[in-house]
Amino acid sequence: MRSVPEAVPETVRETVPEGFEEAYRLQRARFPAGEPAWQPVHTVYVPADRFTARTVADWGEQALSLLKAHLASPEEMAEVFGVPGGLAALVHDKVLLKLATEPVEDLRVDFEDGYGLRPGPVEDGHVDQAVAAVAAMSDAGTLPRRWGPRVKSFADGDPGRSVRTLERFVMGVAERAGGLPDGFTVTFPKILMESYLGQFARVLSGLEAELGVRLRFEMQVEAPQTLAFLRGDLNESLGGRLAAAHFGVFDYTAAIGLPPQEQRLDHPACDHARHVMQTALSGTGVELSDGSLAAAPASDRTLDVHVLWRRHAELVRHSLRHGYYQGWDMHPSHLVSRFATVYAFHLARYDSYRERVRAWEERRAAEGGVMDEPATIRTLAAALRRADMALP
Template sequence: MPVVPEPPGGFAEAYRAQQARYPQLSAAPGWQPVHTVYVPADRFSARTVDEWRDHALSLVKAHLGGPGELVEVFGVPRGPAAAVHEKVLAKLTHEPIEDLRVDFEDGYGVRPDEVEDGHVEQAAEAVAALHAAGALPRRWGPRVKSFADGDPGRSVRTLGGFVTGVVERVGELPAGFTVTFPKVLMEDYLPQFAGVLERLEAGLDVRLRFEMQVEAPQTLPFLRAELAESLGGRLAAAHFGVFDYTAALGLPPHEQRLDHPACDHARHVMQTAFAGTGVELSDGSLAASPASDRAVDVHALWLRHAELVRHSLRHGFYQGWDMHPSHLVSRFATVYAFHLAHYDSYRERVSAWEEQREAGGGVMDEPATIRTLAAALRRADAALP
């Protein structure tokens, strides 16, 4: 008779810990915005979404005649170009912004308390108006000042005023709310900020989650899976901040770019830390707009932005930050081309696996690859209009 040992002691406890820490190991990816648009709080209004849509569409009308120019300007493969062109126009028309952040930090600056308080009220009023019009993006919220600036009171005051102002005007906190917490130089700031959210929840009967920004090399050492678990499920995402990060490393200004190897390292640390936890990842931005309204300058901006978006996508970062209406065109065109380029071949390989037949072309898929292919298809279905 074979000797069958008992299961190892403590296994059940370890397995429960695994399930709590890595809830997304075998889960299908859900919808995640392909971008975050952030607008300085003093420039944000109920017209912001319409203004970004109209500006982006005017650029398309003036400088993107048809699918052929997608190939030339963005490097979109000729095969899916017509479908990409159609989808970009539809997206810009019906949902130009998926995720909107009202910025009270670097894009806004330091103002007297009474001035920032006034902009908090204006922002809450604009959110209420967008919600009433059915135009509030699926994700939305503020970016508050960092605790690293030495004034957590201002950060908390803005957050409390913003959330309270929206709830008072709408009667509830509309779906999709999240708050961005920048420049997390100290690990202690995270549970402190989570505690602020917890106290706000108790007072307003809402559920609040936040995104942390990874903007300094000092942040990387304390990124780990247990971090998300320790914050009670309140950490929704980690967003990379390219300019603060590269400046902190001492890179020269012309090398402060998303596709620098130092940024690749930071992104890989973020991926390693949060894989399987359900914490979403977002890349940073291109701090540039077209130098003029001339086609040559608009095309140059689109080309550079498309290169950076493709770089992010190749590295498994499916979301990034957009800073100008022109970026919407290159963002959506590049994302849609990326998903459509391999969609049919991925679907065929998954079907072949499910039907237990050869996929053809010498492909020998492993179970992990099939899971990745299926996840890519679901991600594409969620992203494509």
């Protein structure tokens, strides 16, 4: 018979294992706890040479025009986007309100793929043009809640051009606007070497010293090589400057050799990449964003507009189901399908989620006899908070 051990002395039970305090400090710094913060549901990309102080207003007006011309009633909203009939009128009204008041939540002035290669003086001129537009929007109160440039990749072999554009843009806006307006971030694409991240963070550190503000950036995951150096301490190694990781569907699918017709956001290879991103960065405070649909309506005919909206809505739903609550929009038509799909997604289960949280708080089974685990309740509460922040 096994002997019963003596009671563990109080002094032993209270002893903290060697190294625990440092490990716990690292845990809290690396994986900060907290409720979801506001995150834009999309990022709108506009080539720098086409960006003006009217861009956001123009996108909103074009999207509203498309909505009124091709989706005039809640019934059409229900049919095109598969919105439950009871929600169609509410979703329709919310999309109209959003397009009229805040059509763009996050704006990126693109100096990379959407812009292309230009002679140095030409790009300098477009930087100055963008600076003037941003300053005018800031003065008018029309600058989106998030905004900034996407600069060229160091992988192109010319980091000087990337840094010059960033510095000219940031310092120019700060001078014209009397400081850097809230919501600034910069997107850093095609990171094929981990060392590029540290180099870019040091560039930001130098600008911080001049401006007296904290600067953060988004990295783009556009190649299989990038997945290899995603990990929980990545943001920590960059001085906390990594704000987000955005998936680049077309560069990624091209890099792994998929045929052109399979370069799509809902390909299983893209699911794998996004899940690696989630696994590596979960709990670190680094936001995640999905990519885009590179298509516009084939014509102004209602049939073609509806075909585009249905396909975009499928991709947005796919992202949402996989826990990606942000994506890229590349055309004004995408605003309609983005907001309609996001709002329907959040509203469809909002009441049932709230009932389950209340049942838990009241120590009773929810409707249907559901008895939730604590982790599920945390997920439900996070979903409700995310919905409250996303809905207008």
